[in-house]
Amino acid sequence: MKHGKKYLEAAKAVDRSIQYDPADAISTVKKLATAKFDETIEVHIKTGCDGRHADQQIRGAVVLPHGTGKQVRVLVFAKGAKADEAVAAGAEFVGAEELIPRIQNDGWFDYDVVVATPDMMGVVGRLGRVLGPKGLMPNPKAGTVTMDVTKAVKEIKAGKIEYRLDKTNIIHVPIGKASFTEEQLSDNFQTLIGAINKAKPATLKGQYLKSVTLAPTMGPGVKVNTLKLA
Template identity: 50%
Template sequence: MAKTGKRTAAARAAFEGKNNLSVAEAVALIKANAKTKFDETLDIALSLGVDPRHADQMVRGVCALPNGTGKTVRVAVFARNEKADEATAAGADIVGAEDLMEAIQAGKIDFDRCIATPDMMGIVGRLGKILGPRNLMPNPRVGTVTMDVKAAVEAAKAGEVQFKAEKGGVVHAGIGKMSFDEAKLAENIKAFVSAVNKAKPAGAKGTYMKKIALSSTMGPGVALDVASAVGE
């Protein structure tokens, strides 16, 4: 049996018996026990009452976090001519067309967000099996297929987070760094929960938001009081 370190044991003890906490209580508990040598990410996981295998129960959207993610986001843009220039001027890290497609097909995927102008979707469509499983496929529903590449690049760089219900109806995301103060983390949590709540699909039956859990990268998880988290 693997030996549990002192820090891990102490964190588990601090979290023991703690459930259905308010956002403020959960953030305070997690911050107090995030003691690694690197700046951990605050992760959120929402268990939803949906089956994403059905089109009318898919949950997908985007959330502009009020305080950003604390992470440097690398953005790739499929565009030509003046739109390519616009993307570069807005701060895109990679801009291209067929050359970018070939790089991705060769396994070079060194970006966190992919944006495309509508006329480029014929090329981007060939990458569905590569980008889709990584949640990187441009999609007009989340604003990543657009002619306004400047706004899309700037939003991605500012800390906009995309979300999508995965198998089992779980949505998860990194929504800040543990170096953020408690108020900023709480604001990000509330904004993300609100965005997922507003994305409730027409086909959802029964309880939509079943469970919300928070954790730091290396720490234990703690469950929020769903009603208060949604209502805050």
């Protein structure tokens, strides 16, 4: 993969031979975000888990104290009073069966998170092939299949993010924007790491957090000292 001049220039500021203390990593990664837009700061966590085993799957959600800096659009599948609740809580889109063809046939994806009440999962299940690959399928572990739609929508709006292993056993999540202060990014980062540490599978042998890297959208990654994250 070829990198542009700005990326290569920024990469010179990173010492690849060392793992940075969390505070130094955050300070460095903020300086690396030199794009003309407000870059997202992401965390990439390589774990020692083997996601092929059900007991080593990691999936959950955590509310970042300062949010992600992104406006999150929520779609809620609910009926009756629960649909009214979702609207009152601030969900952008609320509906039931009538939304299926719009998503399946028209490729409608103008939302970032999908929430559903349990009674609607029979309907939403029909969208598994479409929503699943995009990471949009509601899931009880992530708190997106629930009767408490008010709480779900409000938490998502407040900065709740979902984390899960990808096929290479890596977790990729945003922890804020380059415009955030170092303290805000640090709070979000520590909250996320706390949640990931709690989610460590009991059956895992060996090292859990193999590597943790912070990176801005357009810049190089900065490795964090995993020994400081226990």
